[in-house]
Amino acid sequence: xxLFDRFKKQDCEICGKEVGMFGYKKxxxxxxxxDCVKLLSPWFEDRRHSTVAQIKEQIAYRKQNxxxxxxxxxxxxxxxxxxxxxxxxxxxxxxxxxxxxGEGIEDNPDIISFQDxxxxxxxxxxxxxxxxxxxxxxxxxxxxxxxxxxHYNFIIRMEIRNNPYFDEVYFTVNSGVVTLETIxxxxxxxxxxxxxxxxxxxxxxxxxxxxxxxNSREHRRYNEYQMMCEKIIxxxxxxxxxxVEAPAGPAAQPPxxxxxxxxxxxxxxxxxxxxxGGKFCQHCGGKL
Numbered sequence: 001x002x003l004f005d006r007f008k009k010q011d012c013e014i015c016g017k018e019v020g021m022f023g024y025k026k027x028x029x030x031x032x033x034x035d036c037v038k039l040l041s042p043w044f045e046d047r048r049h050s051t052v053a054q055i056k057e058q059i060a061y062r063k064q065n066x067x068x069x070x071x072x073x074x075x076x077x078x079x080x081x082x083x084x085x086x087x088x089x090x091x092x093x094x095x096x097x098x099x100x101x102g103e104g105i106e107d108n109p110d111i112i113s114f115q116d117x118x119x120x121x122x123x124x125x126x127x128x129x130x131x132x133x134x135x136x137x138x139x140x141x142x143x144x145x146x147x148x149x150x151h152y153n154f155i156i157r158m159e160i161r162n163n164p165y166f167d168e169v170y171f172t173v174n175s176g177v178v179t180l181e182t183i184x185x186x187x188x189x190x191x192x193x194x195x196x197x198x199x200x201x202x203x204x205x206x207x208x209x210x211x212x213x214x215n216s217r218e219h220r221r222y223n224e225y226q227m228m229c230e231k232i233i234x235x236x237x238x239x240x241x242x243x244v245e246a247p248a249g250p251a252a253q254p255p256x257x258x259x260x261x262x263x264x265x266x267x268x269x270x271x272x273x274x275x276x277g278g279k280f281c282q283h284c285g286g287k288l
Contacts, residue, residue, distance in 0.1 A: 012036055013052040014059065027052055041110050043166035058165055066108045072097070078232050080225070082171035084156075086235060093239035098171050112169065114239025118159045122229045123170070125153040131181070145184050152178040154225045156232055173232070174225045180218055 009018050013030035025032050030052045039059050040047065047055070072095070076086040082100040086093050097109040131147040132140040154173040160166060 014055060027055060041165050042107070043110060043169055045166070061165070062108060065111055068111055069097070069105055069108065072111065076235075078228060078235065079171070079173045080228070081173065081175040084171070084232060084235075092242035093235050096239075098169060100171075110163075110166075112160060112163070114236060116160055116162045117236050117240060118161050120156065120158045120233050120236040122226075122233065123155040123157045125155055127151040143183075148182050150180045150182065152180070152222065152225075154178075154229050156229060158236070173228055174221070178218055178221050178225065180222065181215065 009020055010031045011018050012033035012035075013027065014032050014036040017033050017035070019031075019033045025034065025037055026048055028049055028051050032047070032052075032055060036055075036059070037047065039062055040055070041058065041062065044058065050058075072085075073087050074085045075088040076093075078084050078086070079098075082098060084096050084098050087095045093114050095111050095113050097111050099107055099109040101107045128148060128150050131143060131149055133143055135141050152174070155170055156173060157168065157170045159168055
């Protein structure tokens with residue numbers, strides 16, 4: 001291909017539409033227009049190394065998926081920013097899809113069987129930074145004792161089998177970053193606050209070492225999102241196990257009861273300090 005051939009219009013190998021040099025994407029053996037790219041799975045990442053034939057096969061699969069979505073019965077939803085929509089049969093989770101666009105028909109999210117999920121974990125994305133202040137000369141200096149901000153995103157990652165177009169699904173559960181602040185040097189964020197709470201529960205004084213700065217709203221958000229992620233993971237396990245154990249036949253089975261999950265570190269709703277599980281806060285005396 002000559003230099004000026006790059007500026008010539010190309011025909012999309014999928015729909016046949018003629019497009020300019022900025023209107024198409026490369027395939028292994030041809031070009032595809034941007035409109036046809038939008039038809040591919042949002043989890044698909046290997047377009048550049050796919051042939052025209054493979055892309056046509058995927059678009060056929062996506063059209064079939066779009067038809068199946070019309071009969072998808074949503075019985076449960078988990079998540080806040082991006083949500084997982086679940087279909088249950090006799091109380092047993094069977095299939096799901098993930099989207100941030102309502103109930104997902106418009107963007108044609110892939111329907112996935114719980115039996116095809118090989119792993120499901122919480123990938124807690126954490127960014128720590130020290131908070132600074134200005135001294136009398138206007139220089140940025142540390143607080144004494146140091147203060148830190150800890151920013152959290154709750155990401156669910158699933159490994160998928162039996163799908164030729166993707167083998168991983170990941171999505172952000174929380175809507176907006178969760179930010180906690182701590183004082184001292186035991187450790188960052190929830191991890192440091194949790195350690196501080198455990199030490200206090202064991203009778204070890206941790207004042208002036210690490211304390212969570214009171215912000216009950218952010219503490220509640222952290223706990224809510226952690227519990228939400230644990231419910232998603234438990235639902236995946238229920239779906240994998242339930243599809244095997246559910247008896248055959250039309251008889252309805254009672255809904256699967258979600259196993260209790262262990263909550264993350266708790267905080268006093270009055271002062272925001274770590275709580276050790278008692279009825280009253282050790283710091284302010286308020287009722288938990």
